[in-house]
Amino acid sequence: MTEPLVATPRTTVRRRAERGSFDRELAHAILDEAYVAHLGFVVDSAPRVLPMTYGRIGDVLYLHGAVGNAMLRAADGADVCVTVTLLDGLVLARAAMHHSMNYRCVVLYGRAERVDGKREKRSAFDAVVEHARAGRSAEARPANASELRQTLVLRLPIAEGSVKVRAGGPVDDAEDLGLAVWAGVIPLALVPGEPVPGGLPSAGGA
Amino acid sequence: MTEPLVATPRTTVRRRAERGSFDRELAHAILDEAYVAHLGFVVDSAPRVLPMTYGRIGDVLYLHGAVGNAMLRAADGADVCVTVTLLDGLVLARAAMHHSMNYRCVVLYGRAERVDGKREKRSAFDAVVEHARAGRSAEARPANASELRQTLVLRLPIAEGSVKVRAGGPVDDAEDLGLAVWAGVIPLALVPGEPVPGGLPSAGGA
Numbered sequence: 001m002t003e004p005l006v007a008t009p010r011t012t013v014r015r016r017a018e019r020g021s022f023d024r025e026l027a028h029a030i031l032d033e034a035y036v037a038h039l040g041f042v043v044d045s046a047p048r049v050l051p052m053t054y055g056r057i058g059d060v061l062y063l064h065g066a067v068g069n070a071m072l073r074a075a076d077g078a079d080v081c082v083t084v085t086l087l088d089g090l091v092l093a094r095a096a097m098h099h100s101m102n103y104r105c106v107v108l109y110g111r112a113e114r115v116d117g118k119r120e121k122r123s124a125f126d127a128v129v130e131h132a133r134a135g136r137s138a139e140a141r142p143a144n145a146s147e148l149r150q151t152l153v154l155r156l157p158i159a160e161g162s163v164k165v166r167a168g169g170p171v172d173d174a175e176d177l178g179l180a181v182w183a184g185v186i187p188l189a190l191v192p193g194e195p196v197p198g199g200l201p202s203a204g205g206a
Numbered sequence: 207m208t209e210p211l212v213a214t215p216r217t218t219v220r221r222r223a224e225r226g227s228f229d230r231e232l233a234h235a236i237l238d239e240a241y242v243a244h245l246g247f248v249v250d251s252a253p254r255v256l257p258m259t260y261g262r263i264g265d266v267l268y269l270h271g272a273v274g275n276a277m278l279r280a281a282d283g284a285d286v287c288v289t290v291t292l293l294d295g296l297v298l299a300r301a302a303m304h305h306s307m308n309y310r311c312v313v314l315y316g317r318a319e320r321v322d323g324k325r326e327k328r329s330a331f332d333a334v335v336e337h338a339r340a341g342r343s344a345e346a347r348p349a350n351a352s353e354l355r356q357t358l359v360l361r362l363p364i365a366e367g368s369v370k371v372r373a374g375g376p377v378d379d380a381e382d383l384g385l386a387v388w389a390g391v392i393p394l395a396l397v398p399g400e401p402v403p404g405g406l407p408s409a410g411g412a
């Protein structure tokens with residue numbers, strides 16, 4: 001059995017607490033299904049939120065970007081919050097007030113640490129590629145030493161955090177149930193289209 | 207002609223600067239197409255990032271949630287960063303290093319201010335519902351005075367911010383172009399499914 005995520009005051013879901021959990025397996029499933037994380041960190045007392053790709057190996061989340069990325073460097077060694085959200089549907093209620101969204105969301109807190117060890121860095125690199133497309137890290141030309149040096153990899157333990165999920169139909173007030181307004185859910189899913197082959201020679205990076 | 211977004215040191219895209227812009231119309235288009243914003247703010251010197259629904263009226267972004275939402279209350283009057291990201295595709299290169307994502311992203315900075323005026327609050331409320339589904343604010347039962355009181359609406363000017371876009375195929379190094387590895391883009395789009403009618407009576411909220 002896997003251990004739950006670590007509960008702290010900031011990971012305790014207070015609003016609609018029944019939607020919150022510390023279910024680690026659910027957290028992993030959400031992280032593995034989504035493609036984009038929103039990385040939050042603080043610069044000069046103000047928040048920054050950047051979209052990032054990532055990979056997961058066991059209980060560790062890896063974020064990576066260019067060494068030249070000043071924003072990513074700012075997150076190195078810093079307290080961060082990483083939020084990953086899957087949008088599952090629009091919830092249309094009879095009352096404007098009860099409109100909502102169905103979603104699955106993981107919020108993680110912790111200190112992002114730079115990965116220096118070559119072996120872990122390469123594994124993290126593979127995990128990020130593998131996360132975009134299973135099997136891809138074995139097909140593509142692996143990163144060479146120079147490319148690894150150009151890459152900044154940050155490690156965040158999947159430890160302090162929580163999961164929040166809303167599912168199901170709208171929840172209207174009893175007195176509104178008779179209104180002649182369509183109510184229900186419009187499911188939403190991120191759907192892959194027809195692959196578009198191609199690709200140009202580089203002028204220096206992805 | 208619309209004015210560009212406001213450039214400041216923190217909104218100046220340095221990494222892959224050619225992907226960045228201050229194009230306000232593009233920012234509006236991204237905000238209108240996406241459904242979820244990631245709201246970043248600072249609590250006890252540490253970052254928090256929460257997914258939120260929102261609406262837009264002209265050059266103002268409105269976030270709303272329950273008055274009882276302690277997290278949203280923490281953002282009231284605070285410096286925030288609101289990031290909205292649309293994921294358009296997985297970019298698979300011949301080299302692991304050049305894997306990427308196609309995306310369109312808006313990052314806004316500013317002070318989130320609570321909306322107290324009833325008229326603006328109601329307009330904001332409508333904009334959030336309308337954003338989920340055009341025409342919906344005219345169909346659904348409007349929020350009554352009590353529901354408006356239970357709702358906290360925050361206003362963020364669409365002013366200081368920037369847009370970043372990656373589009374197109376993978377960009378490999380010239381020496382990798384001969385490798386027998388499929389390269390190209392897997393387009394991704396958020397697609398609505400078959401509407402699911404239904405909805406239960408409320409036990410007190412959306």
